[in-house]
Amino acid sequence: MSIKKAAVCSVVLLFCAAYAGAQKGGEEIAPDTLKVDYFANAGGSPDQTVQMTNPGTAGTSLCAAVYVFDATEEMSECCSCLLTPDGLRTFSVNNDLLGNPLTPGTIPTGAIKIVSIPVPSSGTCPAYPTSLVPTAGIRAWATHLQNNGTLTETPSQNATLSATEVLDLEIECYGIQIDGSGHGQCTCGTGDAGADTYIPAPGPWEF
Numbered sequence: 001m002s003i004k005k006a007a008v009c010s011v012v013l014l015f016c017a018a019y020a021g022a023q024k025g026g027e028e029i030a031p032d033t034l035k036v037d038y039f040a041n042a043g044g045s046p047d048q049t050v051q052m053t054n055p056g057t058a059g060t061s062l063c064a065a066v067y068v069f070d071a072t073e074e075m076s077e078c079c080s081c082l083l084t085p086d087g088l089r090t091f092s093v094n095n096d097l098l099g100n101p102l103t104p105g106t107i108p109t110g111a112i113k114i115v116s117i118p119v120p121s122s123g124t125c126p127a128y129p130t131s132l133v134p135t136a137g138i139r140a141w142a143t144h145l146q147n148n149g150t151l152t153e154t155p156s157q158n159a160t161l162s163a164t165e166v167l168d169l170e171i172e173c174y175g176i177q178i179d180g181s182g183h184g185q186c187t188c189g190t191g192d193a194g195a196d197t198y199i200p201a202p203g204p205w206e207f
Contacts, residue, residue, distance in 0.1 A: 029196075033134035034161035035114040041145040043106045048093040048151070050112060050142045056085035058137040059120075061194075064089070065115040065129035066130050066186055067169055068097050069105075076101045076110070078173035079186040080129040082119065083138060084194030093142075101114035102184030113171065114140055114156065121201045127185060128177040130163045134161055 116126040116138035141158035176184035
């Protein structure tokens with residue numbers, strides 16, 4: 001077994017031990033914290049996009065923890081991005097979410113999961129979101145390239161987030177961080193001008 005794989009196995013055990021002591025695996029987390037969407041016919045033109053906003057209902061800035069899965073249900077990329085209140089951020093599916101996969105190759109079809117989490121006290125969203133504290137707030141929409149070449153747009157769907165799902169997302173993203181050597185990290189697109197001047201305010205979350 002390689003050193004990197006051994007490290008992943010060790011962190012899996014640590015994650016499991018922490019969660020076993022804190023909550024049951026199927027327990028529901030806070031509502032309105034997980035959005036899910038899909039992409040199809042990706043890699044060509046026109047590009048598809050995902051739009052995210054923070055409506056300000058949390059009273060502060062948030063991080064959007066983004067996880068991208070291929071058609072075989074394997075996580076391909078993960079990252080987290082700052083969303084200030086009333087800010088709008090636009091992600092290119094081809095470039096931001098599929099442009100740096102863990103395993104080289106095209107990913108025409110897959111799923112996107114977005115978890116709304118607080119901004120760490122440092123004011124910087126983690127490059128690899130591997131420690132989640134789900135916090136309601138973020139909204140998202142996505143365009144989809146249909147088989148006939150037309151683009152449609154729909155809101156991302158709400159889904160129930162469980163402790164088991166949180167643990168799975170953390171472990172798989174951590175595996176990307178350990179084994180990817182930079183591959184598998186998505187990027188944060190464009191927009192949200194408030195992020196350029198964001199100064200973290202004192203809050204209840206400390207990391």
